[in-house]
Amino acid sequence: MRKQAQRLADEAVRQYAISKNKAEKRIMLVTEKLKLDEEVINIRKLSKSEWTAEMRAKVKALEDNAYWEQCNYNYGDDEI
Secondary structure, eight states, X not given: OHHHHXXXXXXXXXXXXXHHHHHHHHHHHHHHXXXXXXXXXXXXXXXXXXXXXXXXXHHHHHHHHHHHHHTOOOXXXXXX
16 A cells, blocks of 8 residues: 555656646746747848848748747647
8 A cells, every 4th residue: 555655656746847847848938939039029120131141040930930820720629
C-alpha cells in the first residue's frame, strides 16, 4: 500500500514538473512575441530601402505568424 502511494506521489510530482515547464515556456514565447511586435513597429517606421536583411526577416516572420494564426480552424472535433 505504501509503495502504491509513493508511486502515485512520484507521478504527481513528475506531472507537476512537466506542467510548470510548459507554463514557463508559454510565458517566454509570449514575451518574445511582444518584443518582436515592438521591433517590427519600429522597423516599419523606416523606409523599406533602409531595412537590413535581419529586419526584413523579422517583418516576414511576424507576417507569416499572423497568416498561420488565422488558418487555425476549429472543426469542433479536435481535442483541446
